[in-house]
Amino acid sequence: MPMKTLVIYYSRTGATRGIAEDLARALDADIAEITSPRFHLGPFGYLRAGFDSVRGKLPPIDMPTLDFAAYDLVLVGAPIWTSYPALPVRSFFADAQSLGRxxxxxxxxEGHSPVQDAVDEVRRLWPHAVKDAIALNMKEQDEVARANALLDFTVRLGIEVPVCRD
Ligand SMILES: Cc1cc2nc3c(=O)[nH]c(=O)nc-3n(C[C@H](O)[C@H](O)[C@H](O)COP(=O)(O)O)c2cc1C
Known part of the structure; x- marks a missing residue:
């Protein structure tokens, strides 16, 4: 039976959404978005994201109802804010049970923080195993470098990328 994968993400300005959509398309995965009205677009939303992130002030979030147990693999995506996963994804993990298998x-x-701090923060909020993690530098990696990094990530995860039929 083919592997069932879910891609769930938060994105404030669209970069993580683009990667989530690419991954979901390539892996034939379901996709779901976490939203939070607190961090709207514009400079005030940016400042609020930064201030709240440093303070670890977790916001309310919205997302569709999902049956995580139905998935073999759940990929969770977020922008990095002040070295940590964006707050809506920290809220997600603070409330989550185990996710898929x-x-x-x-x-x-944008490349100015190590991915390990973000992974450690997820592990602090959510006491379950994280199989792997990747950070894509939207400033310094071009589209080809990002695609190669994602391909490498999927190989490490043991995902077979479905053959394209079109
Ligand atoms: C409040 C805030 C803090 C950020 N802090 C970092 C950081 O510590 N390290 C980094 O590399 N990028 C940082 N960034 C840049 C974002 O991670 C980057 O622009 C990301 O790709 C945005 O994703 P999105 O378009 O899906 O919202 C920060 C962005 C915001 C809004």
Missing amino acids: ETALFFTC
């Missing part, structure tokens, strides 16, 4: 993380960033 395996869970892995993908982050987008």
Whole structure:
């Protein structure tokens, strides 16, 4: 039976959404978005994201009702904020039970913080195994470098990328 994968993500300005959509398309996965009205677009939303992130002030979030147990693999995506996963994804993990059979993380960033801090924060909030994590640098990696990094990530996760039929 083919592997059943879910991609769930938060994105404030669209970068993580783009990666989530690429991954879901490539893996023939279901996709779901976490939203939080607190961090709207514009400079005030940016400042609030930064201030709240440093304070660890977890916001209320919205997302569709999902049966995580139905998935072999759940990929959770977030931008990095002040070295940690964006707050809506920290809220998600603070409330989550175990997710699917395996869970892995993908982050987008601009390259000025190590991915390990973000992974450690997820592990602090959510005491379950994280199989792997990747951070894509949206500033310094071009599209080909990001695609190669994602391919490498999927190989490490043991995902067979479905053959394209079109
Ligand atoms: C409040 C805030 C804090 C950020 N902190 C970091 C950081 O510590 N390290 C980093 O590399 N990028 C940081 N960034 C940049 C974002 O991670 C990057 O722009 C990301 O790709 C945005 O994703 P999105 O378009 O899905 O919201 C920060 C962005 C915001 C809004």
